[in-house]
Amino acid sequence: MTQTISGTQARRIIDLRSDTVTLPTAEMRGAMAAAEVGDDVFGEDPTVRRLEARTAEILGKEAAVFVPSGTMANQLAIRAHTEPGDEVLAEANAHIVYYEAGAPAALSGATCRCLTGRRGIFSGADLEAALRPADIHFPPTRLVCLENTHNRGGGSVWPLTEIAGVATVARQHGLRLHLDGARLWNASVATGVPERAYATHFESVNVCFSKGLGAPVGSALAGSAEFVARARRFRKQLGGGMRQAGIIAAGALFALEHHRARLAEDHVNAQTLARRLATLPGVELDPASFETNIVVFRLDGVPARDWVRILDDAGVRLLATGPNLVRAVTHLGVSATDIAAALEIIKDSLRRNGRS
Ligand code: TLP
Numbered sequence: 001m002t003q004t005i006s007g008t009q010a011r012r013i014i015d016l017r018s019d020t021v022t023l024p025t026a027e028m029r030g031a032m033a034a035a036e037v038g039d040d041v042f043g044e045d046p047t048v049r050r051l052e053a054r055t056a057e058i059l060g061k062e063a064a065v066f067v068p069s070g071t072m073a074n075q076l077a078i079r080a081h082t083e084p085g086d087e088v089l090a091e092a093n094a095h096i097v098y099y100e101a102g103a104p105a106a107l108s109g110a111t112c113r114c115l116t117g118r119r120g121i122f123s124g125a126d127l128e129a130a131l132r133p134a135d136i137h138f139p140p141t142r143l144v145c146l147e148n149t150h151n152r153g154g155g156s157v158w159p160l161t162e163i164a165g166v167a168t169v170a171r172q173h174g175l176r177l178h179l180d181g182a183r184l185w186n187a188s189v190a191t192g193v194p195e196r197a198y199a200t201h202f203e204s205v206n207v208c209f210s211k212g213l214g215a216p217v218g219s220a221l222a223g224s225a226e227f228v229a230r231a232r233r234f235r236k237q238l239g240g241g242m243r244q245a246g247i248i249a250a251g252a253l254f255a256l257e258h259h260r261a262r263l264a265e266d267h268v269n270a271q272t273l274a275r276r277l278a279t280l281p282g283v284e285l286d287p288a289s290f291e292t293n294i295v296v297f298r299l300d301g302v303p304a305r306d307w308v309r310i311l312d313d314a315g316v317r318l319l320a321t322g323p324n325l326v327r328a329v330t331h332l333g334v335s336a337t338d339i340a341a342a343l344e345i346i347k348d349s350l351r352r353n354g355r356s
Contacts, residue, residue: 017327022214033137054256151183156291163201181194277295
């Protein structure tokens, strides 16, 4: 994407901080401009209705509700599944725990207990080991949350068998399951497993349109008709009832129909990036472990935040996700040529900062 630096000069910035930085394409803007709209709080926006129905269909669920963000979708799920004082189990690096500003406690009065995963993934046996007997001392455990793909796990994909194992244990103990599938589209493209085959194990699923799919705004929460009706009430409570939201829903619908298959390109670009990064001194990663559009690497020597700032000045944007951890995410705004150019800039920057 081309951005203006210092007001006058236009320079190409290769922005790999996140797949949330994508800009709507001309065709997508066309679909948004032409969208038929109405007041969605009255249930009268035909485009929002179409998006919700199509999302539910893809996920094999009865219903879905359109929401402004992935965070709201996750938090509505927690609110709808739990009562204040209940416990939610999630992996220690899950977005719900790590990046949602303490929302389960603030908005639902829920307490989170964390399981330690391997790149975000744990087993049915891990869940079984974490469960406690009913006892007056313990908060009642109500919900288990998984994340597929797992963001901080480096875009790792939950194997279907592992999900089934966790689901079996959850069912045996009367627990509900929520999937943070912000990047479920990436998991499906990487494995060929349809979204609904993942979704069938969960009572609720969050999917995002504004990450790899490239829509400007929006996510959806899917589940049974009864569950979605309850979530809709909490969406209103939180101020997430939008009016002529068909304008943005049209971007999401366009993304759903036209940008899913192309995620494979992002995965190829991420793999190229990972393989080339692995050859650079001071960079530590195992390229084989990255299956989707997220690459995470350890940087030796330079603090990640400092290096990322230096790199930014050189025209490549990455995200420091820990003192020595850096994340790069590929998306529809970066081409294979951009990846090659970014690698040259990264190489040069590492050399200048004492690596050669
Ligand atoms: N993730 C963002 C940041 O919040 C870290 C990113 O750049 O990756 N679930 C997952 C797995 C996510 O990665 C994100 C966003 C969300 C939920 C929340 O979505 P939004 O940003 O729409 O609230």
